[in-house]
Amino acid sequence: MLTNLKEQPKDKILGLMSMYREDPRPTKIDLGVGVYKNAEGVTPVMRAVKAAEARLVQQQTSKAYVGLAGDPAYGAAMTDLLLADSVARERLAAVATPGGTGAVRQAFELVRLANPDVRVFVSDPTWPNHVSILGYLGIPVVKYRYFDSETRAVDFDGMMEDLADVTSDDVVLLHGCCHNPTGANLNLTQWQAVIDLINEKGCLPMIDIAYQGFGDGLEEDAAATRLVASSVPELLIAASCSKNFGIYRERTGLLIAMGEKADTTAITQGNLNHLNRQNYSFPPDHGARVVTEILTDPELKADWMAELEDMRLGMLALRQQLADELQRLSGSDRFGFIAQHRGMFSQIGTTPDMVENLRAEHAIYMVSDSRMNVAGLNAQSVPVLARAIIEVGI
Numbered sequence: 001m002l003t004n005l006k007e008q009p010k011d012k013i014l015g016l017m018s019m020y021r022e023d024p025r026p027t028k029i030d031l032g033v034g035v036y037k038n039a040e041g042v043t044p045v046m047r048a049v050k051a052a053e054a055r056l057v058q059q060q061t062s063k064a065y066v067g068l069a070g071d072p073a074y075g076a077a078m079t080d081l082l083l084a085d086s087v088a089r090e091r092l093a094a095v096a097t098p099g100g101t102g103a104v105r106q107a108f109e110l111v112r113l114a115n116p117d118v119r120v121f122v123s124d125p126t127w128p129n130h131v132s133i134l135g136y137l138g139i140p141v142v143k144y145r146y147f148d149s150e151t152r153a154v155d156f157d158g159m160m161e162d163l164a165d166v167t168s169d170d171v172v173l174l175h176g177c178c179h180n181p182t183g184a185n186l187n188l189t190q191w192q193a194v195i196d197l198i199n200e201k202g203c204l205p206m207i208d209i210a211y212q213g214f215g216d217g218l219e220e221d222a223a224a225t226r227l228v229a230s231s232v233p234e235l236l237i238a239a240s241c242s243k244n245f246g247i248y249r250e251r252t253g254l255l256i257a258m259g260e261k262a263d264t265t266a267i268t269q270g271n272l273n274h275l276n277r278q279n280y281s282f283p284p285d286h287g288a289r290v291v292t293e294i295l296t297d298p299e300l301k302a303d304w305m306a307e308l309e310d311m312r313l314g315m316l317a318l319r320q321q322l323a324d325e326l327q328r329l330s331g332s333d334r335f336g337f338i339a340q341h342r343g344m345f346s347q348i349g350t351t352p353d354m355v356e357n358l359r360a361e362h363a364i365y366m367v368s369d370s371r372m373n374v375a376g377l378n379a380q381s382v383p384v385l386a387r388a389i390i391e392v393g394i
Ligand code: LMR
Pocket: 013, 014, 032, 033, 034, 035, 127, 129, 180
């Protein structure tokens, strides 16, 4: 039977990881997969995470199963981080998931249970795995314009025009902050217009938020999610702790489903638990427990916030340095968008051939859609990248 299997399409982000690893050139620069790196090229275990793990080793007395939704304290702590006081807790059902990807997958499965004919509207472009998972689940994808390839900012008019086709049977997937892959984000006035459209159409919004704290700050990056939560009847939120806690391999995510009234919460919660049970039973616990320990201990939380803020400011400084360097080399402002974008990524806007040239001739790795991970740079590699960008003719 196994001989019937066909080769699966390569994941364009993960494929780069092995290519980079095998590249013998000592000057190679990895701007591919979305993993934070410090100036030494290391993805550090954050100080607060180390401290919380040490406590767990000392204090944890059992590794018995917790519950299908994960530890309620984790759900509560993450909900506070994401939503603050924007919505009454009785309206929220939530499950811990294996990473943000697990939350995204469970969200799509949940809406398919609720409406077998659901379509999901996604930004063009979006994180490729959104489209891939939807395809795998057989859920139709409708793309809405998002990015203006000239200005490298949000094409808001195009987005609103395309979202005019949404119906009450559809889901609209939005990135809460730090849009992946473009780095271009809606401002709060634009978010309000999207909310008005959602309420007019009666569709279900879903927010994927994987980079809270990497853009304009922890609170600022949650502002849009909170505004949506306080303005619409129903909402799904898929959150990831991979990046802002640096616990990628611990697979720590959360799916929140907000209903219009508290009386549907138990049924929704039951459906979320059921989906966890069908897919993997109990969600991973270690990362969730580390996050809870940090978020509920004022000292650990303050240290985590300080380190996260340093990471954020470091990425902003690299953005500015690169934009300045490109301004100097090109004599034009056409790369100014790099300093305007927020989060880990910028899509610099070039062809797959030029991206391939960067890899072949300069050992610089970025995703074929020209997404670069700014955190893969440091003060020394920025001028190298800038020269290479100009040399390959971007
Ligand atoms: C990325 O976009 O590079 C990250 O979210 C990692 C992944 O799973 O694709």
